[in-house]
Amino acid sequence: MAEAGAKQPSQDKDARYDWIQERVCSSLKVREDAFQKLLQGEAKTTISSFMEDSDVKRLLVYMDSKDLMVTVKPLPKYKRKTVYFLKTNGAAKLDNDNIKRAVVHGEFTEAVLETLLPVAQQVFLPLLTNGSNQEGWPDVVAKEVSENLHRFVANVGATVGELKGQTLLPVPVADTSQQDQAARDKAKIHILENSVTTWTKQIKAVLKADPDAALKGVGAYPGPLTELDFWSERANNLNSIHDQLTGERIQKVVKVLELAQSAYHPAFERLIQVSSEAGATVGSSTPGSAA
Numbered sequence: 362m363a364e365a366g367a368k369q370p371s372q373d374k375d376a377r378y379d380w381i382q383e384r385v386c387s388s389l390k391v392r393e394d395a396f397q398k399l400l401q402g403e404a405k406t407t408i409s410s411f412m413e414d415s416d417v418k419r420l421l422v423y424m425d426s427k428d429l430m431v432t433v434k435p436l437p438k439y440k441r442k443t444v445y446f447l448k449t450n451g452a453a454k455l456d457n458d459n460i461k462r463a464v465v466h467g468e469f470t471e472a473v474l475e476t477l478l479p480v481a482q483q484v485f486l487p488l489l490t491n492g493s494n495q496e497g498w499p500d501v502v503a504k505e506v507s508e509n510l511h512r513f514v515a516n517v518g519a520t521v522g523e524l525k526g527q528t529l530l531p532v533p534v535a536d537t538s539q540q541d542q543a544a545r546d547k548a549k550i551h552i553l554e555n556s557v558t559t560w561t562k563q564i565k566a567v568l569k570a571d572p573d574a575a576l577k578g579v580g581a582y583p584g585p586l587t588e589l590d591f592w593s594e595r596a597n598n599l600n601s602i603h604d605q606l607t608g609e610r611i612q613k614v615v616k617v618l619e620l621a622q623s624a625y626h627p628a629f630e631r632l633i634q635v636s637s638e639a640g641a642t643v644g645s646s647t648p649g650s651a652a
Contacts, residue, residue, distance in 0.1 A: 415453035420446040544620035599640030
């Protein structure tokens with residue numbers, strides 16, 4: 362029999378805050394007392410609304426200067442790493458038992474697309490295109506999901522390149538190590554041909570870029586170096602494209618299409634040659650290049 366005055370462990374400890382605290386401190390590399398300080402202010406009401414209000418579906422935690430901040434609304438701009446918590450499966454109120462099952466969490470930086478790209482490539486795509494996860498799906502649905510996912514990942518990759526002022530050729534997440542086997546896989550060939558279509562559009566856009574565009578823009582007042590900058594950037598872009606096209610990953614794709622006797626292969630080989638020649642021409646005529 363327990364002694365009458367003995368201290369009993371709390372039966373109603375709110376483990377939800379501890380669960381969130383653990384993940385925030387781990388991701389943002391902050392001490393637990395920083396999170397406890399956050400709970401002493403109005404932020405506790407914000408976190409509570411996420412856990413208690415069925416209409417609040419997200420919680421964002423981030424560092425602002427030296428202090429933790431929290432919000433349930435999207436930020437206009439993400440300047441630092443942010444930890445997110447999202448309710449799933451229509452969860453209404455979170456309790457000590459269901460918070461681990463009903464909430465997904467992760468982190469992203471100000472470069473949201475650069476964070477999204479590897480997650481889409483390495484998590485969502487393998488998960489949703491795995492045959493064991495498609496049991497019971499009609500073939501048409503499985504094919505459509507696979508094609509749309511590959512297209513989405515390719516578009517994100519291309520956009521990341523554009524934001525950096527580069528042309529990045531998104532390589533499909535398809536195993537081409539066994540080239541003879543891959544050449545007999547019609548579904549895989551279709552994915553590779555879609556990638557070639559994307560690359561072709563990207564490369565042609567670079568080849569057709571108008572050097573006078575910067576000189577003709579509305580309100581543009583180009584200086585004497587504007588056109589030189591254009592040709593310098595064009596040369597760097599074409600050199601980057603050449604390096605990607607001759608790299609191992611894309612060359613494997615080209616080889617598989619050749620073995621499969623794909624109608625896309627000859628035209629793409631010609632485009633590789635044209636882009637290589639264009640890069641050599643621009644490079645030799647750009648001021649500062651080797652004679």
